[in-house]
Amino acid sequence: MADVTHSSAGELRRVPPGQVVTQGYPVLNAGSTPLISKENWKLKIYGEVSNPLTLSFDELLQQRHTIQSCDIHCVTSWSKLDTLWEGIKFKDLMEVARPTVKANFVVFECEQGFTTNVPFPVAMDDDVLIAFKFRGQDLAAEHGGPVRMLVPKKYFYKSAKWVNGIKLSEFDEPGFWEIRGYSNSADPWKQERYAGFSYADIIKNRLKAYGRKKSSQA
Numbered sequence: 001m002a003d004v005t006h007s008s009a010g011e012l013r014r015v016p017p018g019q020v021v022t023q024g025y026p027v028l029n030a031g032s033t034p035l036i037s038k039e040n041w042k043l044k045i046y047g048e049v050s051n052p053l054t055l056s057f058d059e060l061l062q063q064r065h066t067i068q069s070c071d072i073h074c075v076t077s078w079s080k081l082d083t084l085w086e087g088i089k090f091k092d093l094m095e096v097a098r099p100t101v102k103a104n105f106v107v108f109e110c111e112q113g114f115t116t117n118v119p120f121p122v123a124m125d126d127d128v129l130i131a132f133k134f135r136g137q138d139l140a141a142e143h144g145g146p147v148r149m150l151v152p153k154k155y156f157y158k159s160a161k162w163v164n165g166i167k168l169s170e171f172d173e174p175g176f177w178e179i180r181g182y183s184n185s186a187d188p189w190k191q192e193r194y195a196g197f198s199y200a201d202i203i204k205n206r207l208k209a210y211g212r213k214k215s216s217q218a
Helices: 057-061 090-097 199-218
Strands: 042-048 053-056 066-073 079-089 104-110 115-119 129-134 148-150 163-168
Touching: 053 057, 053 090, 057 129, 079 090, 090 129
Parallel strands: 042 163
Antiparallel strands: 042 053, 066 079, 079 129, 104 115, 104 163, 129 148
């Protein structure tokens, strides 16, 4: 269980409705924690880009680094303030990949088949990182290491753990949590936690996503 702290008036202005500040860093996974070595990790950037890339961990580190502090907000109602990250800005990597005019959405692909998605303009925000360090230390496996996404303006399920692929797409492709009823837009300040799907909608979404995955592998 996370250690909960009371917020000062100044902190409260930084905490979205329905959230509680924690001093801990809760670990929430849908599956097991994959153990991925830096030597075996690769990042594939493809889809609506003029220059598809596959980067090793060392090649990622050759890109321009950014260190930033930000607040993060989990859909399960905890917030953690002043978190410190190091990584590569998504928009800096896009200068190399060169998105096409059809790049309207971004799908983050992860170990164990997990995905999540954001509109391309959201991913291009100045605070979106492909992160590999937390508080100056290598990112721990339970927190998405060796590399994860950081999309701090959205609920934290949009900050995909164990990212190994970035696909730019003309069309939206809701991810693992989104097709199971979580909000596709995930704005903490609007409390966009759930999409209000019926059980039948969720089953249809899962079948549609399965068909899309099979088609992409054909």
